[in-house]
Amino acid sequence: xxxxxxxxxxxxxxxxxxxxxxxxxxxxxxxxxxxxxxxxxxxxxxxxxxxxxxxxxxxxxxxxxxxxxxxxxxxxxxxxxxxxxxxxxxxxxxxxxxxxxxxxxxxxxxxxxxxxxxxxxxxxxxxxxxxxxxxxxxxxxxxxxxxxxxxxxxxxxxxxxxxxxxxxxxxxxxxxxxxxxxxxxxxxxxxxxxxxxxxxxxxx
Numbered sequence: 001x002x003x004x005x006x007x008x009x010x011x012x013x014x015x016x017x018x019x020x021x022x023x024x025x026x027x028x029x030x031x032x033x034x035x036x037x038x039x040x041x042x043x044x045x046x047x048x049x050x051x052x053x054x055x056x057x058x059x060x061x062x063x064x065x066x067x068x069x070x071x072x073x074x075x076x077x078x079x080x081x082x083x084x085x086x087x088x089x090x091x092x093x094x095x096x097x098x099x100x101x102x103x104x105x106x107x108x109x110x111x112x113x114x115x116x117x118x119x120x121x122x123x124x125x126x127x128x129x130x131x132x133x134x135x136x137x138x139x140x141x142x143x144x145x146x147x148x149x150x151x152x153x154x155x156x157x158x159x160x161x162x163x164x165x166x167x168x169x170x171x172x173x174x175x176x177x178x179x180x181x182x183x184x185x186x187x188x189x190x191x192x193x194x195x196x197x198x199x200x201x202x203x204x
Contacts, residue, residue: 002037003185006080010087010098023163045097058106082185083115089130111142114184117149126151146180
């Protein structure tokens with residue numbers, strides 16, 4: 001079963017290490033997942049350049065009145081079967097560019113789809129604090145993260161500017177993550193298509 005992966009990028013800083021990580025993820029995905037028919041879409045806060053969150057899409061009574069770029073972003077998320085979250089670690093937490101981007105959209109666009117966490121830092125902890133912060137956030141959006149995580153410490157040394165790495169533990173970890181997300185992605189996609197999703201009786 002072919003799946004559509006959406007990868008959220010978390011950083012919009014100049015000289016961001018995310019660019020190296022994106023190249024690494026794309027290369028590894030193309031090698032191991034693309035031959036199976038899976039697709040990868042990048043969702044970059046730099047590209048969307050959304051303002052500080054004041055009015056999310058689901059606060060518009062008529063969504064056609066929302067900014068077109070916000071509607072386009074939501075359509076991409078709705079059409080995705082699973083998510084990859086590529087996160088840096090800012091102050092032991094998630095970068096605000098990531099949460100500002102994702103929180104613009106209604107949780108139902110994310111719900112009943114799995115996610116996988118990929119973190120990186122210049123330091124030695126590999127972004128684990130960001131991953132810890134991401135788990136309840138993603139659960140609240142409804143795209144629960146799988147067990148495995150890929151964490152990259154000293155990213156400026158481990159991943160080259162062209163996205164290559166000599167560290168086979170990183171590429172093997174990415175493969176494990178892709179496989180877990182795809183397993184759950186196929187299961188939830190089938191369930192959504194055959195039975196739909198549970199109806200909500202209240203706001204929450």
